[in-house]
Amino acid sequence: MPAALSAPAALSVPAALSIAQISTRRYRHPSAVASARGTDDRDRRAGRRATVLSGVGAASLLVGCTPCRAEIVTPKGYDDPETSPTGFNTLRSDQDTIGCAYTIEWPSGWCRLSDVSSARSVGVDASFKNPRDEASTLAVFISDAGSRRSVADQGSLDKVAASRAESAPRQFNVGKRKRKTKVGEGATEALTYDVETKVGGGTAGRFGSAVELVGITVWGGKEYLIRATASASSWPEERARLRRCVESFRILETC
Incomplete structure (x- = not known):
């Protein structure tokens, strides 16, 4: 009878190792958690900055090129523009x-x-x-x-x-x-x-x-x-x- 009662309390080596691994992942030291979160936050902020700057850069390129893309429309009944280096x-x-x-x-x-x-x-x-x-x-x-x-x-x-x-x-x-x-x-x-x-x-x-x-x-x-x-x-x-x-x-x- 005593042997039967002690059986549930006894753990095999593989089971003990499994619990140890779970415990290690679940209960990290607070400083480690803060460090990891800080790294994640910095990465996210850097990503957002890169996205914003990328958008601003693209917008500035579009604005800069707008005059370049503007078409000069020849008035009806007139020849195409003529140019001279003298003005x-x-x-x-x-x-x-x-x-x-x-x-x-x-x-x-x-x-x-x-x-x-x-x-x-x-x-x-x-x-x-x-x-x-x-x-x-x-x-x-x-x-x-x-x-x-x-x-x-x-x-x-x-x-x-x-x-x-x-x-x-x-x-x-x-x-x-x-x-x-x-x-x-x-x-x-x-x-x-x-x-x-x-x-x-x-x-x-x-x-x-x-x-x-x-x-x-x-x-x-x-x-x-x-x-x-x-x-x-x-x-x-x-x-x-x-x-x-x-x-x-x-x-x-x-x-």
Whole structure:
């Protein structure tokens, strides 16, 4: 009987080893547990930081490449943009014009009107647009001058400027001056009126507000009106190069 009672208390060697192993895994020293947890936490935090930084890096690459991927859309009816290392292209009309042959500069990167023949039916001899900002334009208008032999025959600079400002509501002059336009290869020059007008409402269309600069010259029975425009917000940046284009207009022959 005593032997039977002692049997359950007796453990085999394999069973003892098994319990020892379980005990070792289940009851680790507190410092070991803390160390292990600390390592796990650091690993998780490092993983999160890597993920966040990876996302930020990817986002910055996307932001950095956005301008690179932006497409320049050529306006309908215009040729693809033309570029020049000087910053300006040059048009020489020769005999392909409804007036005297002329030359004019236009900004590099802009587009030139393709079907000029149709445009000439309404007096537009050349037209250019900025494909990045369709409010920025440059055009050459040629019309019959009638009996006028000079732009002065239209009236004084003040009168001509006022007539342009008063042609539509919410318009006013922001600049005006007289200058000379070269004619031919000699010393001949023609009087030119430059008028700068801020336009708004229906005149400016969906751009809300815009500025136009016109250079008006009368020569050989024709009036040459060189017109440059830009939105009011971009005018301070565009003004210098558009003024250069307007002033670059030259009549190549006396005709």
